[in-house]
Amino acid sequence: MAVRPAAIAVPAGARLQPGAWTVVARFVRKKPLGAAGGALMLVMLVTAVFAERLQTHDPIATNAAYTLGQPNLEHLLGTDHLGRDIYSRIVHGARVSLVVGVASTLMGSVLGGIIGLLSGYIGGKTDLVTQRILDILQGLPLLVLALVMSAALGPSVQNVVIAISIPIIPRAARVIRSSVLSIREMQYVEAARALGVQHLRIAFRHILPNTMGPFIVLCTAQLGSAILVEATLSYLGLGVPEPYPSWGRMLSVSAAEYAQKAPHLVLFPGIAISLAVFSSNLLGDALRDTLDPRLRGS
């Protein structure tokens, strides 16, 4: 990266780093697929925030006169077996998916991140024991763990968030720990220690900011899988309870029975889930390439 000649002359405190817009523009040029993913995520966010304005019908109002209706101008994506408008339900489903996905990803990543930070910084026996405990959590397949947890906790939005976030903890802890292990040995950390800075302060003030790259990558990648797990739990009847319209539950077994008469019942919610997960995966991949130079091009 070339340093602009003018920048050398300006007094201290001037910005040497490119502005936010420059960074975004460069990202769009270098990673068009990732940028497309980001744009789709943005669309989903807007949909989730303005669901009430974007809806054409009440998403939970049934209409016995028009069940399994084909898509038309009145019902853009048709109606389900209870006559509920599928378009409006998908719009509101974006909110459920995003809220559950973001909340569980953040909860799991932050908890796991703190565990990884402390475990990596303290090292020694503490690290060894923590890693073994995380092995226990990671040994169980993500979906099986989430299934058992949500069944044990009972159906509610909070419990679904907890059930999805627990399996994320060991994965987040691994990622943060591995970058802490290398940052810990850097000279500036040694300098801070020599100055007598307290351990907790070193860990959170000096090391933590430098793990943000991997952390953001991790969050984007986990967001997709969290949305997918929520959909799967709801599909199996262990996820977000009624009356919240969830994409997964729209596909549940009762909907599948009508699939032959009304394929749109199965197609549209599935496309919504796939697009949401796909875009967050695209964005996550591109961010990983950009923020984590070790993995560049892989």
Added chain:
Amino acid sequence: MKTYVAQRLVIALLTLLGMSVVIFVLLRLAPGDIVDILFSTAGYVSPSEKQAIMKELGMDRPYVVQYLDWLHQIVTGDLGKSYRYDLPAWEVIRPLVPVTLELAALSMIFAVLIGVPTGVVSAVRQDTTLDYALRVFSLAGLSMPAFWLGMVIILGLVSWFAWIPPLTYVSPTTNLKLHAIQFLLPALAVGYRSSALIMRITRSSLLEVMREDYIRTAWAKGQTGRIVIWRHALKNALLPVVTVIGIEFAFLIGGLVVTETVFNLPGVARFLVQAILWRDYPVVQNLVMFTAIVVIVSNLVVDMLYGVLDPRVRYGS
């Protein structure tokens, strides 16, 4: 090597012990139990009868005793009794095992058959349109819910071929062809999803190997591209892929849980979901424990295998 294996075995055993605690505690958090569920279908039953059933099922004992009892059962290979079916758990599970094993094996084959070639082509044609297309294809597989993919496959069959896959399990002895179709479709759905990781690892590790000196030597000898890539490069590039298959196994089980449900295959994974909904503790406990054992053993085997396949890897000294 021997000390390494011994160490790994001890760690694996400790991990399993930890898992058993986690599983046991998780299931005891449940708000309702099997007695409540049995009663809700039977209408009102007096509290004394409820007590009697609890006692009969051994659920009135302290949790510690129940846990130790369960551990003892696992060690002696006794899987306890299913509350719901009033049968030994193993008798309920045994006929389901071959279905899941067959589906898992077929899915794994599909995952490798899709993942490795696409990964190789993607690496060889790095940064071309074909590379991008294949990467999007594999990422799409990772993004589609396994159950939805299954539903769409069935829907496609019904609307284009006016053919409905058999609704109940067909055993290979009664109709082999129908049995094959019944298994190949869900296996394809699960395998496509699982191929994504294999494709990525194949691609990145092949890209790395292609930069090595011995590959340049092979090119310099005038060897044809096909032989250089498929014989010289892939041989070493596949090593990380083997490790991934261990991780893949855990991922695969998640796919099986929903795919068996969608395709109505009487396998262990579908049964697990039903048992969870019924809070049939012994069955859920044992199945989840069984899953944990499978995952840990497969990781262990893969790690050992890695040492055999790559002579540069040496464990301990």
